[in-house]
Amino acid sequence: MKKMIVKKHPLAIRWFHWINFPVLGIMIWSGLLIYWANDVYRIGFGNFTLLKFFPQSFYEALHIERRLSEGMAYHFVFMWLFFLNGIAYVLYTLFSGEWRYLLPQRRSFKEAWQVLLHDLRIRKTAPPVKGKYNAAQRIAYSAIIVMGIGSILSGLAIYKPVQLGWLCSMMGGYKAARIIHFVLTIGYVLFFLVHIVQVILAGWNNFRAMITGFEVKKIKETPVAGETPPVTTEKSK
Amino acid sequence: MSHFFQTIFTANKKLNTDQLILKKTVLSFFFFFVLAGAAFWGWKWLRSRPSDSGKTSAPIRAVLNTNEKIFDGLLSDKHLTKEYPKSKAANPARVNGFLGLKTPFDSANWRMNVIKASGDTLKLTLDDIRKLPKVEITFNFKCIEGWSQITNWGGVRFADFVKAYGLTNETAMEYLGLSTPDKEYYVGIDMLSAMHPQTILCYELNGKPLPMEQGYPVRLIIPVKYGVKSLKRIGDMYFSNSRPPDYWADKKGYDYFSGL
Numbered sequence: 001m002k003k004m005i006v007k008k009h010p011l012a013i014r015w016f017h018w019i020n021f022p023v024l025g026i027m028i029w030s031g032l033l034i035y036w037a038n039d040v041y042r043i044g045f046g047n048f049t050l051l052k053f054f055p056q057s058f059y060e061a062l063h064i065e066r067r068l069s070e071g072m073a074y075h076f077v078f079m080w081l082f083f084l085n086g087i088a089y090v091l092y093t094l095f096s097g098e099w100r101y102l103l104p105q106r107r108s109f110k111e112a113w114q115v116l117l118h119d120l121r122i123r124k125t126a127p128p129v130k131g132k133y134n135a136a137q138r139i140a141y142s143a144i145i146v147m148g149i150g151s152i153l154s155g156l157a158i159y160k161p162v163q164l165g166w167l168c169s170m171m172g173g174y175k176a177a178r179i180i181h182f183v184l185t186i187g188y189v190l191f192f193l194v195h196i197v198q199v200i201l202a203g204w205n206n207f208r209a210m211i212t213g214f215e216v217k218k219i220k221e222t223p224v225a226g227e228t229p230p231v232t233t234e235k236s237k
Numbered sequence: 238m239s240h241f242f243q244t245i246f247t248a249n250k251k252l253n254t255d256q257l258i259l260k261k262t263v264l265s266f267f268f269f270f271v272l273a274g275a276a277f278w279g280w281k282w283l284r285s286r287p288s289d290s291g292k293t294s295a296p297i298r299a300v301l302n303t304n305e306k307i308f309d310g311l312l313s314d315k316h317l318t319k320e321y322p323k324s325k326a327a328n329p330a331r332v333n334g335f336l337g338l339k340t341p342f343d344s345a346n347w348r349m350n351v352i353k354a355s356g357d358t359l360k361l362t363l364d365d366i367r368k369l370p371k372v373e374i375t376f377n378f379k380c381i382e383g384w385s386q387i388t389n390w391g392g393v394r395f396a397d398f399v400k401a402y403g404l405t406n407e408t409a410m411e412y413l414g415l416s417t418p419d420k421e422y423y424v425g426i427d428m429l430s431a432m433h434p435q436t437i438l439c440y441e442l443n444g445k446p447l448p449m450e451q452g453y454p455v456r457l458i459i460p461v462k463y464g465v466k467s468l469k470r471i472g473d474m475y476f477s478n479s480r481p482p483d484y485w486a487d488k489k490g491y492d493y494f495s496g497l
Contacts, residue, residue: 003254005261018269022276038383068382069490073293076492077300161379162318162461162497163311169319174377174385212265216258 004217008132008209013098016089017210023081026074028185029062033071036064041182053182079155086148101131104138111135119198144191147184154181292490305494312429312496318376318460326375326389328443332450333380336484337422338469342449347418349455352475354407361402363454366438369393369401374435374460379497381463381485390458391441396432407476408432414481415457418472425481426459426466430496435460438471463495 009017036059043051059065093099104112115136117123127135153167157177161168171177199207209215244256245263252260286294293301349366351359375389393401399408413431416423430436439458440447447453452469459466465485475481485491 003258005254005258018273022280034383038380040384069292069485072381072492073297073301073490076304077297080300160308160311160497161377163308163313163316165316165319174379178383208262211269212262214261 001218002221004219005214006217007213008215009213010096010098011213012092012096013089014210014213016085016092019081019085020089023078023085024188026078027082028188030071030074030078031181031185032062032064033067034075035182036066036071037068041179076159082148083152086145086152090145101133102138102141104135104142108135108138112139119201140191140194144188147187147191151181151184154178154184288490301492301494305492305496308496309427309429309494312433312461314432314434318374318435318497321375321377321387323373323375323389325387326443327386330378330388330442330451331384331386332448333382333464334469335450337417337419338450338452340419340421342418342470344454347454349471350473351402351404352473353404354410354476359402363440366393366398366440366455369397371441372397372437373441374437374458376435376460378460378467379463381465381491381495389443390437390439391444392437392439392455392458394434395436395438395457396434398438399432404476410476411478412476412481414473414475414477415468415471416473417468417470420472422468422484423482424457424466424468425477425483425486425493426462427494427496428476430459430461433459433461461497463497465491466495 032054035053039053041053042049043053054064093102111127112135114123114127115134118126119136133141154171154177156164157168157171158174158181161174161177168174168177171180205215241259244252244260247256247260249257249260283294283296286296288294289298348360348362351361353359370393371391372394373389373391375387377385378388379385399405408428408431411428413426413428414423415426436457436459438455439452440455442448442451447456452471455471456469457467457471480493483493485495486493
């Protein structure tokens with residue numbers, strides 16, 4: 001077996017990814033500080049509540065209470081980083097051609113189920129991966145971009161509902177925009193949990209690529225290769 | 238160990254694949270942790286900045302003030318709060334906040350003191366305000382806490398009041414300041430927002446005189462701001478080119494502008 005260094009994630013993508021991680025974390029944290037001041041959302045119907053957003057113990061554990069002004073201040077500072085980093089990521093993806101690896105293909109929607117069943121250990125084989133991401137990843141990573149755009153638009157609609165009244169109406173009004181903004185945030189948290197599990201399951205080689213940019217591929221030794229040094233695709237790109 | 242460092246500092250060309258993997262991995266993680274450390278240090282620095290008299294530090298306040306400048310550009314008399322039919326208005330309207338209303342109130346002797354630039358003060362009664370043309374607005378009142386409620390208010394458009402009492406020299410200044418008769422609550426408002434056509438000096442809620450807890454006799458209703466700026470029971474009104482004191486911005490660290 002021979003090892004080969006294969007480029008995976010461009011430097012720019014790694015920067016965008018690792019900037020987004022703490023920035024989104026700060027946005028969610030400061031968002032919680034804001035949400036606490038009017039915490040009206042729940043899952044349930046009538047008088048029955050399955051899940052309240054959020055239980056008192058949750059607020060206490062994370063020291064969320066009575067910090068509305070702090071939450072608003074940090075939210076309206078770090079929104080710029082979230083926005084600019086997101087825009088840079090989308091533009092880079094469009095112009096570098098990376099979007100080709102990201103955008104779901106027609107077969108992705110069918111294959112994503114097979115990936116899911118495989119990952120849940122129900123199906124034995126996963127569909128072959130062409131490019132960097134499997135079908136489920138293509139859908140998830142494209143969806144997260146759409147969600148990001150949704151967060152920015154619904155956020156702006158809540159932030160300036162009068163001056164950007166058209167945007168607020170587009171979001172279904174002030175209250176609806178607030179709900180959209182909240183649900184998307186819950187979406188990020190769920191995404192994050194699945195993402196972490198998948199990264200752990202995928203292993204070191206995959207994780208390392210998000211820091212170093214490359215993966216190590218093992219290839220069968222070709223009989224005629226002789227003593228030539230191992231080929232890296234690094235310069236051939 | 239010396240092998241390790243030797244590998245790190247050897248040119249890529251002279252390394253075999255395993256060594257190259259090691260070198261690239263170590264260097265990448267090294268820079269990753271240095272940058273992560275720098276980011277963490279930056280966060281700690283930001284969190285340790287001393288707060289102003291509210292709870293907001295100088296760098297945060299600077300960004301909020303920049304936000305104000307950016308979004309101030311959006312503010313225009315043509316951008317109006319959406320209005321609703323009167324039938325949609327909540328009755329009774331939600332009561333929130335008693336700051337400035339806790340001092341015993343002598344309604345017979347109440348006057349709205351309009352402190353003019355010349356130093357003269359207009360002392361206006363409720364009737365002085367009521368005789369001006371009345372407008373009504375039914376809109377989604379938005380509290381800084383996050384709740385909102387469709388409510389119906391009646392009074393005189395602030396811009397009309399300014400014209401009627403000849404206050405155009407005063408409103409050429411940058412800010413409007415308001416305080417309650419007991420001075421316990423006070424706000425500052427940029428003049429562009431104050432002169433917005435939907436800003437009213439309000440004396441009616443749902444077609445009836447304002448209840449005490451809603452700021453009888455006259456309060457401000459300013460739909461282009463969060464409710465904190467809609468001061469109840471106006472005592473003094475004054476004008477200034479510097480920011481008038483503002484309860485929530487000065488004491489509690491909220492954004493001064495708080496515009497919607």
